[in-house]
Amino acid sequence: MLDAVVTNKVGGGGSLAYTYVSQKTGDAHHIAIAQAGLNTNHITGRSPLHYSDLTPLAFVGSEPVALAVRADSPYRTLKDFVEQMRKDPASLSISVGSTRGAINHFTIARLAKAAGMDPRQLKILVFGGGAESVTNLLGGHIDAMVQAVNNAIPHHKAGKMRILGLSTAKRSPGIPDAPTFREQGFDAVMEGWTIFVGPRGMSPAQVAYWESTFQKTVNHDLWKQYLEANSWEWGYRNSHETLAYLKKDYEQSKALLTELGLAK
Template structure:
């Protein structure tokens, strides 16, 4: 009799434990496929892969997969997502400010309005960086070379001409009092190739996101000239801001996730909720610190309002710089 009572108590305890486990995993998604519109090693790639790995480790997703589809400044992946929408119910596409820029330039016919918005997740500031052994040791050295002959200063980035890395570098020189149209910009397919071009000496200066070079900076492979944040970034206060060097400018690049048009509200909410839950995990806090990112969680409606406001400000900036 006692044995039966004990077994019953064990059964109840097991059921209770199972309910707790199930309750804690209510937002777990079985599978997430990340569509990355650029090559390996760029900002989109590192962000998507970091998010996927954190979701796995935090048990917010049971499996994740990644697909790099570069081409047309992100337009190839965007078109693919829309054209194959019926089989993309578990797909999230990473993107950032370039989706606004390229749409304004009519580089591709679609815009963020043609997609389902999930949420923005981070802000990544831009930097100018040089090789550690470069003769260009400071912002002043760069200006001296630019003033002698602007065409001799080769600035590269992991995005096409007229896109984010080009626009920000042009904005920096304009804020310093120079003609932004004189900036010689060389484009590469994703940040990895642009970084290799810097190391090989093919370019003098790299225009990129802080998160793409921060670890390389810590390893002594590059020197970061300055960052486009208004204030020094916590933990890396030794990197000056352009503003502190007398260049009155700042720029923050968001990154976020989109889905195919027509995705159900239930699925959209599930994606957005696990991204929000991710913020509280130790794994995410470590990734964010490692890359110098700042959290920027804006789901659906907030995200759309943010993009509409950025579209207006970016359009004004691009006209001022001569890109529109």
């Protein structure tokens, strides 16, 4: 086990944390957890920081995104929900958490595209974060939320929410009764990826050290237990593979954000 000091740099969809680490050139003692905002913040102009300003170290897994409604919603299935979206997209208020043009927004946009719709017609709402989306959905103030699945799981299991679909290619072992979009006929697969990054200027030996550390971590029983408890998807990519993954994700994100009218 490594001794580590956790420093919270909250804000800007992760931009404050990424900027902090980017300023530690060559210092392998400073790394950050990065998610989709690393790319989308740059594409939308919320941050000048590009993924090339950092050193990708490892991809360590992905979190499914869930489309959920209240248990008493008239939309019993994803098909019901999509039919209403097609009929009158503005009639459904859908929360995507705190940020437009991020992974949750991408997920519902891809679902709309898979259903033959223009995603710009959707009524998208943002709040302070996932917790506020949950509160507004349970309170009956919105029709649906599209959030990281861990926001919906406890309420789904308690019978207060119903997960209509997951963004993964296959069902999650943690919630086997929640179907995927794909199995219901909508090819809308999205990965809520998590990677680790370091500053630019890291030596090959420093990168190799962190690759080895994270490869051991993702194969540890405690990590696998964490993934199962939170319905994450296991995965590992080394530094070179993670860089290639980031490049592809950036291109795909830019295309979708341009279509949504959010790219700068």
